[in-house]
Amino acid sequence: MLKKQLTPYLLVSPYLLHLAVFVAFPVVFSIVLTFHKWNIISPMEYVGLTNYVRLFKDATFLKSLINTCIFLAIHIPLQIIVALFLAEVLNQKIKFRGFFRAAFFLPVIVSGVVVTILWQQLFGYDSGMFNRLLVTIGLDKIGWLTDPNVAMTSIALMATWKNVGLYIVLFLVGLQTVPAHYYEAAELEGATHTQKFFKITLPMINPTIFMVVILSTIGGFSLFIEPYIMTGGGPLNSTISAVLYIYKQGFFYYHMGYSATLGFFFAMIILLVVMIQKRFVEKDK
C-alpha cells in the first residue's frame, strides 16, 4: 500500500529535484542576495536596502530601461506589420508558397550569435553591404552601429528579420481560421480588398495580434545577444539593454547583490507589463 502511494512521488521526483535545484533555489537565493553585497569570493555582507536605494539613483540602469522601451517601440509594431503583410501574401495561392514559407522561417532556427555576426558585417560602415548599396545609389553612408541615434534601430531591424518567421506562422494560423464565407459575403456587397482587410481580417485575428504582442514584448525585454555581440551596449550606452546591464553588473564586476536587485526589479516590470496586456486581452474578449 505504502509502495503504491510512494510510486507517483518517486516518478515525479527527478522533475521536482530539477525544479528545486534550478528554479526554486535560484529564485529564493536571488531575493536573499538583493539585501547583500557579494562579489562571489568574499563572504556575503548584509546591506539592508542599499541595493534598492542605489537602483533608483542609477542613471545607467534608467538609460538601459529607456533603451529597452525604445527597442520595443520600434520592434513590436515593425514585427507585426511585416509579419502580417508577409502572412497575408503567403496565405494567397502564389507560386513556390511552400518554399517562401520555409525561407522566412529559416532565420528563427539559426543561432542568434551567428545571425548577429552576419548582420554586423552587413551593417559595417565602410565595408558593409547596406552602406555600399546606399553609396551606389548616391546616398550618404549611415553609421548603423556607430551612430548613437541609429544603433538601436539597426538592432531592432535585425531582431525583426530574425524573428518574423515565427510570427508569420502564427498569423497564417490566425488567417486560416477566418471563415471564407465572410469574405464572400463582403465581395457580394462590393467591398474592396482594403475594406475586407480592415473590416474582416483584422478584427478576426485580434487574438493572434495580442498573442504576438505579448510574445514579442517578453522576447524584447530579454534583448541581450544582439547588443552584447554587435555593440557591447555602445555607442554611448545607446544600445545597452536592461538584461545586458544586469549581466554586466553580475558577471563583469561581480556585484552579485546589486545585479540580483536589478534583475528582481526588472522581473517586476515585466510582470506588470504582461498583466496590463492580459487585462487588455480579457477586456477584448
Place this chain on the structure above:
Amino acid sequence: MKRSYYYKNIILLIILAVILIALNSCGNKNERKGDSLIYWSSNNTQEIEFANYITEGWNKNNPQQKVTFQPVPEGQSSEEIILAAVVGNTTPDIYSNMWQGDVEAYAESGVLVALDTLAGFLDFISTRCDSSVITEITSEDGHIYQIPWKINPIMLMYNINSLKDIGVNKVPSNYGEFFSASAKYQKDTDGDGYIDRWFGYSEVLVTWWQRFFDFYPLYLAASNGANLVKNNKAVFNNEYAVQVFKFLREMYEKKYFPMERLSARQDPFLTEVISTRFTGPWEIIHAEKYKPKGLEYSFAPMPVPNNHVGPVYTYGDPKNIVIFNTCPNPQSAWEFIKYMIEEKNDLKLLEMTMQLPRRKHIEINPIFQEFFKSNPKMKIFAEQGNYVRGTDTAPVLKEVFDLISQEYEACVIYGIKTPEEAVAAAAEAVDLLFIDKAK
C-alpha cells in the same frame, strides 16, 4: 503482473541513477593523486606543451613531491574558471596564468598564500626582478601574493614598406610625427568619397579591457609609467591622460583611425588596410603564418607627446603565478615554481611559447642571446621589457577601467566631451567608486 513489477523496478532504477548522477556531478572533481600538488596552466597549445615539459622534468627529479598538471578547464575565459574554482573550493594548488589585476581581489578574500612568508621567496624574487616590479606586485596589506612570470608588452607594430611608400623613413615616435604620417597614409582607395585606408586601428568598443590596447599603454608611455590609482584614489587626472585623450581624439576626428569595427574581417594589418597597430608579441606568430609575400613589419615603442623626456613605458600585460590556500604544502609548491622559472626554463618558455619571461635585463643575459639572434623581433620586446608596467593594486580595477572607457568613448570616439572634462569626470567617478567600496 510480473511484467508490470519488472517495469516498475526499471523505472525506479532509472530515477535512482538520475539522482546519483546529479549529486555526483556536484562533487569535487579536482581530486589529488596521493600527496601530489595540482598545477593548472593556461590552455593554449604552446603553454600546455611547456607545462608538460616542466612537470615531467620536476617529477623525474622529485619523486617525493610529485606535481600533477592539467590545463585550466575550458570556459568562456580562464578568469571565470578560476573564479568558479574559488567559489567551489576546487582551486588548484598552483596557477600560472593569473592576470595581475585580479590578484588584489583574491588576496583581500584570503584565498591566496602570502608568498613572502615562504622561506627563500624574497631573496629569489629580488634576484629575478627590479625593485620597481616588487613594489608593483606588493599588495595593499604589504604582502606579496604573486610571482611575476611573463609579459607581453604592447608596442607599435608597423608596416615597413608602407611607411617608405609615403616617404616616412623613421618610425613615428611622437604624436606630431604620428599625425603627419597618418595624413599621408590615409586614403580613399576606391574613389567613393570615403576613407578606406587608415594609419592605425583600435577597437571602438567600450569594453573595459580594450583600453589595455590604446589608452593605458599610451598613458604609461606619456607619464613614464605613472599610476592610474593609488591609495584608493584616482591619480590620473593629469596632463598625461589629457594629452592621450587629445591625441586619440584627433586620430578619430581626422579619420586616421576608423570608427568601424575591423576585427570581424580579414586582418586589416596584413591586408594593408592599416599601416600600424598597438599590439603584443603574439602578433609575430600570426603574422609569420599569414602575411602576404613582401610584407615586412617591425615593432617600436608607443608614441609619446612631442615634449616627452625619458624612457617610453608601456603596458606589459603581465601574467603571474599564485599559490591558492587550498594547497597542503605551500613550501613545496614554491620549490616547484622556483624550478619552473629558473633561467633555463625561462628560455624554454620563450622558445616554446614566444612569451617573454619577466626577469630583469633579459635582453643582455647570455643564456637568451642565441634565441634573440634567431628571433630579432622578440629582442625588441625584450628591450621594452625593462620599461613595462602591470596594473595598479586595487580590487576594483575592472570598474576603474570601465569608468575610464565610458569617458573615453564620449570624448575620443564621439567628441561630445573635451579631454579635460572626460578625464576629470572619469577621475571623479573612480573616487566615488572607492568611497562606495569603503562604506
